[in-house]
Amino acid sequence: MKSFHWLPLAMLVALMTSGTSQSTLAGEKDKLKVLIIDGQNNHNWRATTPVLRKFLPASGRFAPPDIATTPTNKKASQDEWDKFRPNFAAYDVVLSNYNGELWPEDVQRSLEAYIKGGGALVVVHAANNAFPQWGEWNKMIGLGWRGNGFGDRVTLNDAGKTVRTPKGEGPGAGHGSQHEFSIVVRDTSHPVTKGMPAEWLHAKDELYHGQRGPALSMHIIATAYSAKGNGGTSAHEPMIWWIPYGKGRVFTTVMGHGDYSMKCVGFQSVVSRGCEWAATGKVTIPIPDNFPTADKSISIPKETK
């Protein structure tokens, strides 16, 4: 009688084990591949890249990101730059945390071809300060940290209407003092922001204003009010937007000055969901239960050693 009982149990265990391992394998295979680019920045990329690298896979949707680091020394030799040849096509999404010297011509063309062919680019904070001299980059990001003679400025007025200010008029790029500020969702049906509170308090950060560029087919997803009292512009400045580029998508958020800004649960949710959406056109990563509210910013707790 004993063997009669044990056999089905053994079979059941075997079935459960094989079922579990198969679904785990399939899950790993389905994880999106991210390439983070860093190496030069007027910000502390050595502190912020590890934050990005950690929270993306924590969502369960991404494999641990690879990092492509450029030469970090502005006097780097040609040989050192020759080693920076990221294989963009091997990734579902490229995330730029880079603000430095212009990449070699063939790397520029390679990124353009990757996005045009349906690739995905996500740009955080000062990564949009990079490459004013690279025309296609400016088209991809739409707006960047540029002087007021560079291109149009795009803001929203108090009625929520888009205002384009031509070059030469109004402020160029800048920011006031760092503070916590409200992110106002303008596109509540966009997959990245769908289900988020309409307004939520972002952790301490720089509130970029006066961003400039061609802003072609720019879709504004969220803004923040730039108060004069904080050194701002009294305009609703774009905080999250996206631009179609060929068959691909470019998703930008100007949030993320410091590692403390990137530890905002709202920022991490926006970037995780933004990466998934840019890569696939869909968002499956849930909005976390501890998402910031209109009155309270929420940051992930400091790590205990």
Ligand code: ZN
């Ligand atoms: Zn900054």
